[in-house]
Amino acid sequence: MSANQFARAASAAKPLSRSLAAGATRTGLCAAGRQSFTTSVVRRTVAGKGHSPRIASAWSFSGVLGVATAAGMFGWGVSELRHRGFPGTVLLDSVFPEPRYANLREMELALAEIRDEFGSEDIISTDPDDLHAHGYSEWSSSNPEGLPVAVAYPRSTEQVSTIARICYKHRIPIIPYSGGSSLEGNFSAPYGGISVDFAYMDKIIKFNKDDMDVVVQPSIGWQDLNEQLSKQGSGLFFPIDPGPSAKIGGMIGTNCSGTNAVKYGTMKDWVINLTVVLADGTVIKTRRRPRKSSAGYNLNGLFVGSEGTLGLVTEATLKLAVVPEEFSVAVVTFPSIRDAASAAAEVMQTGIPVAAMEIMDEVQMKVVNMGGATSPRVWKELPTLFFKFSGTKAGVKDNINQVQKITKWNKGGNFEFAKDAREQKLLWSARKESLWSMLALRKEGEEVWSTDVAVPFSRLADIIEISKKEMDDLGLFASILGHVGDGNFHESIIYDRRNKTESDKVEVCVKNMVKRALEMEGTCTGEHSIGWGKKESLLWEVGPDTLGVMRAIKAALDPHWIMNPGKIFDRRA
Template sequence: MRRTIATAESILRSVRTPATRQNCQFPRLHNGISRKSATSSTSFITQIAVLAGGALIGAYASSFFNNGKKNAKAAPGSTTSLENMPIARYNLTESNLRGAQEELTSLLTSERVTDDLGTRIAHSSTEWSPAPNGDLDRPTLVVYPLTTEDVSGIAKICHKRRIPMIAFSGGTSLEGTLAMTTQGGVCIDFSRMNKVLALHKADLDVVVQPGVGYEDLNSQLAKEGLFFPPDPGPGAQIGGMISQGCSGTNAYRYGTMKDWVLGLTIVLADGSVVKTRHRPRKSSAGYNLTQLIVASEGTLGLVTEASLKLTGKPEVEKVAVASFPTTHKAVETVLKIVQNDLPVAAIELLDDVTMGAVNKAGYCDKEYPEIPTLFFKFSGPENVIKEQIKKVTEFAKQSACKSFEFSKTADQAASLWQARKTALWSLLAIKEKPEDNFLSADVCVPISQMADIIEETHTKLEESGLVGSCLGHVGDGNFHTTVLYGEHDKKKARELIKWVQKRGIEMDGTISGEHGIGLENRDMLCNELGMGYIDAMRHVKLALDPLCLLNPDKIFQLKFEIER
């Protein structure tokens, strides 16, 4: 049976003006009319065009250049709209999948290839990032490579058989990134590629496989007096952190994942192995493919090795917790810190609802005032930290701070910071019913707008009657709106998240500061930067993955046909 998946985007384009396209919204999946793709040529000029813009554009380019001045077709464009996308054709017939399983087993051994149902479901849907169609959006097989060569072999088999692939590394991502909407394919689990391959202490860099957990990495680096700063949720692994372009609590001082990746080894959709860069701190040698892969969510290539920058482990780390009567007063303190360029390691805001959840969940050994609270992390020499704490205390008092507590020992610092690190799990723990769902927004706005959008969001939450909260990395303007809801409130919850995203865009912000696009944020992306931006990304996708096999349907929509 053949099933064609298309979207209404091409129809909407034809009836919307350029102005209204900026506000387009599309449902996740539509059944509709699809176009046939142009036939690919194997000529040299077409191969060049494929690199520049994918198989369809290559066919146009061949016709254009071969006909010279007499050509009847327009020159290939620089972007690819949905209506001009070739239809991705996936072969998920039982015989093709069985043949793939046999080949993969021959390559990896049976111990590293599984079709266990529970394993497949766990690799596609989580409590914090459910698949849109539940357990249906799962892979057919889960495979466990050990080397770059293994990954290349897996990709070659899937490419030959036109089977979609999704990378899995840690599984902590949000926004439906792991869901296999083709409802069949191969999930590549990198958990066994978990080695630190080389540490260059003198150069302050390390080479790792994608299955290395950042917490484990820092445990090893601490013995050498070194530190890797990106700090997302517990359990995250390097491959997923690169894929999502994560940041976490240390972003205010240290930046995001993209600032700490020097070079990558990647496997492309056809099994080709590419090294994007060696280990220098800077390079102007051609396109920056390294940064193209960071935050691409596994849609362009599979990371098998990463060279990462390091820094010296801070001499001392201390944590302070300050509570405020209002969110505005808390953010007022943050603005003073930022404007005075104080190099505080982290500045995190938890609102009253989140603080209540922290108290109820019981992950911490003390109770906190259930009012807006800032968590600060200070790192460096003792005398520098003392000066920073002194200044932050002054700023907090000027903003009517209700309490200010700071750690005196490493154990106290860890205990205080535990409230921030477990905030997500604390919020999940206060669900009214076990079957209730979790939805979040990841808006980032100019920091001067932070207090306004959080207060407005609180008002919207109260009006909705839903349980929700705001927390985030206020040092760089990034905050997360979380909503807990039952199935009967699904529409209301989604409308609320959509409102927060639109409000963030109105404030010159972004719909995703660190979580990525996946499926949940995909339809809102066109509101932020317009369809030209999305069409340009489709063009890049076709250049590196012309069959659209890598994590299909994420970041932007595709047209695909499935043979079952």
């Protein structure tokens, strides 16, 4: 593809946009689109990693679609130029030698084909606000330039299979979307394509109480699932508890964890089997329903954590746990973050079965107070450990006594216990509201960069202390918090994206944290996954040979490289 050919392809966005606009007008996709295609307000993201919308301007519907499709074409053009011997071209800090994707005419044909297959007016949306919501995240640390060309809203596995089959035929990128709460640009659309939103696939398909498992669709939230289980008086619950808005599909895609991970593990430990739509539309099941099986490859382990780069999960059979007899929640403060981290490590090394153990530094405690999310409660602005105990009454009492001795030995203050279920929720909400409290403090032009690493217990106090000192030395408004029970912690940094000096400091700080974790035999991400933002970090962690194995698996299952492209790694090093 010559430079002139590429220029002609990009300029062809206008006819496509007109055609798509006409198609959207014919089908009347949604209320916002019907009201006005030409006055919808969308935001463009500025070029560059980690940048949010700079201005809000009125764009025509066709203009938005033109930009979305041109972004995909540009990625293709860069690939072609480099493949044919041109010097490496840098786009958004990375080289993108991606395969050839659909041209504009093929995209137009594919959308028409999907509509014809379903005969439904609301299966496909090209509303500008919809495209923006599915290509940009205000809380993500990484927002590449680009929007999807359309958003599909399937209602069943069969419909997802049809969408995949058509996209495969026309080589159109497919990006899965459920809760939209990921932090590393996991659902961004740097090459355009179709965002597959599972919003209408949010049901419990089957609850097997006697077997302690449940079959669900990908867009049911973990909190909604537990609420429904509670209403049935089942005595069972799903224990993985990340952010409040997380959905099961995204939790599977990122192998997330949450505050209960120290006792219950991560998402991979609770998946029995999956229904997966592959790139070409083929539907597979990874296993049958027993809790254990040694039949063949562990395909659950392959798809859990793959971020939709290998297939789209449309159903999941999940294990459930028995609701414990007794709960207790307590907080304890420390004079320094090292004291708190040392206490946490000792609790784990002693083998005390706490249900959850979280850390928040004095900055984060101040943020919670300022944000008012737990008002009228005002917290001591000191490094704090949050504990959750569960089990039998006798077991909980014994665990509390042991933990109190350890925290006292590490200069901890007195335990403050919740008196009832309402207070338990209030105490724990300080930890759960931490990111939202940080986001609430942003001023115009500011962002929150939130990212995580994990290290072995013995190095936890070291890395937290060093990382916090670096943030302070750089003059950043930043906090440390995390799931210290499994060696996982997060940095959350508020910064002004318009200030290059400040942005550079943040990037240096985050990269240093990752490198520090790897030097301590840790990982670049404990639960946020790789997404768009940590591809370089993954290479540092596993090396080119291991990454080559991952690419080979990807190429085998997705030869056209259409499944969530640009995430985890690029096609070539």
